[in-house]
Amino acid sequence: xxxxxxxxxxxxxxxxxxxxxxxxxxxxxxxxxxxxxxxxxxxxxxxxxxxxxxxxxxxxxxxxxxxxxxxxxxxxxxxxxxxxxxxxxxxxxxxxxxxxxxxxxxxxxxxxxxxxxxxxxxxxxxxxxxxxxxxxxxxxxxxxxxxxxxxxxxxxx
Amino acid sequence: xxxxxxxxxxxxxxxxxxxxxxxxxxxxxxxxxxxxxxxxxxxxxxxxxxxxxxxxxxxxxxxxxxxxxxxxxxxxxxxxxxxxxxxxxxxxxxxxxxxxxxxxxxxxxxxxxxxxxxxxxxxxxxxxxxxxxxxxxxx
Numbered sequence: 209x210x211x212x213x214x215x216x217x218x219x220x221x222x223x224x225x226x227x228x229x230x231x232x233x234x235x236x237x238x239x240x241x242x243x244x245x246x247x248x249x250x251x252x253x254x255x256x257x258x259x260x261x262x263x264x265x266x267x268x269x270x271x272x273x274x275x276x277x278x279x280x281x282x283x284x285x286x287x288x289x290x291x292x293x294x295x296x297x298x299x300x301x302x303x304x305x306x307x308x309x310x311x312x313x314x315x316x317x318x319x320x321x322x323x324x325x326x327x328x329x330x331x332x333x334x335x336x337x338x339x340x341x342x343x344x345x346x347x348x349x350x351x352x353x354x355x356x357x358x359x360x361x362x363x364x365x
Numbered sequence: 366x367x368x369x370x371x372x373x374x375x376x377x378x379x380x381x382x383x384x385x386x387x388x389x390x391x392x393x394x395x396x397x398x399x400x401x402x403x404x405x406x407x408x409x410x411x412x413x414x415x416x417x418x419x420x421x422x423x424x425x426x427x428x429x430x431x432x433x434x435x436x437x438x439x440x441x442x443x444x445x446x447x448x449x450x451x452x453x454x455x456x457x458x459x460x461x462x463x464x465x466x467x468x469x470x471x472x473x474x475x476x477x478x479x480x481x482x483x484x485x486x487x488x489x490x491x492x493x494x495x496x497x498x499x500x501x502x503x504x
Contacts (some may be wrong), residue, residue, distance in 0.1 A: 216497040217491070226496035267366055288490050322496050325464035325481075326489050338489040 215288045216280070219244040220281070222278035228280040229319035231312070237280060240328045243273070266295055278361045282342055285359045292339025293358035309363045310334070310344035425476040432472040436465040 211321040219239055219247040226356050239247070250264055268274050297309045314329045326337045334342040340358075372380070391399035397408050412418035439462055445457045453459060487495065 214494060215440065216494055220501065221493065221497050224497040226493045226498045226500070240411070287493055291488075322493055323489075328417050330417060336489055337419075 210313060218247045220240050221287075222247075222280050227256055228276075228314040228322065230276065231319065234319055235268040237276070243277060247277070247281070255299055256339040275308045276312050278309045278363050279362065280317060282309065282313055282359065282361050286334070286336050286340045286342050287338070289358055290363055291336070292341075294356055295340065295342040296345045296355065296357050296360045298345050298362045300361055309361060310342075313342065382501075405494040409470040422476075425472075425479060426427040429469075429476040436462075439465045454499050 216224070222237050222239060225236060229235065230237050246266070250261060251259065254260055264325075266277060278297075282297060286293070286295055286331060297313070299308060301312060310332070313334060317323050317327050317329050323336075328335045332344045397405060400408060411424075414424060439458055443456050443459045443462060446458075447453065
């Protein structure tokens with residue numbers, strides 16, 4: 209497992225050229241101060257290297273970037289948490305899941321020069337060469353039974 | 366009737382027709398339309414897998430694994446037969462053993478060509494961490 213010292217914190221990573229890219233600007237994300245503070249708080253590892261929370265509910269007003277934050281969290285987890293891992297992006301139906309979080313994640317990966325030849329983005333699956341897979345999944349989808357996921361991200365429930 | 370090994374003219378004709386209708390030649394000459402429903406499913410899955418670089422690499426990896434395993438099995442069979450008392454001349458498979466190993470080596474070399482070079486073998490997390498640190502140092 210990576211230790212506190214050798215993993216960049218989520219905000220430093222996200223805003224760096226190796227970080228999370230926004231499709232509109234084609235540049236790394238610039239987080240608002242409150243978003244940075246919340247994300248740092250959530251992803252600060254404890255002394256035992258575990259995160260402080262098992263479940264996080266992130267609520268904000270419309271068009272404030274919830275979906276983008278969800279995609280950023282998913283990508284950060286894919287890169288730095290216990291690879292090989294499985295991450296599931298869930299929504300009310302698969303179309304919605306793909307249209308929202310997965311789309312933001314896929315675009316970020318495609319725009320990131322550090323990931324271009326070390327990941328593979330398919331229609332419903334983003335595969336990283338550290339062995340971690342990120343799936344777009346409908347919440348009612350029966351095929352997820354028996355998964356061994358490290359993170360599930362839920363949007364538009 | 367049990368298969369005689371050679372077969373009558375009628376049997377040979379039937380086999381040739383079957384190969385043309387259901388087999389490799391039919392697919393070669395007529396494409397996916399000559400496949401059975403099950404084979405069409407496999408064809409579609411293979412097409413899907415080969416549509417990405419990672420998918421194609423996975424196929425090469427599988428082929429290399431199979432070829433290596435086949436060569437290992439063939440070799441251990443020869444050793445087993447020799448240990449059981451057969452002379453080398455009597456072990457027919459021994460003559461094909463170089464071909465098995467050549468195929469295995471070719472498959473392995475093809476797979477190695479698409480693997481990232483050793484100098485790039487930092488893990489993904491390490492690569493990204495290094496890039497973030499370099500960016501921080503430049504600030």
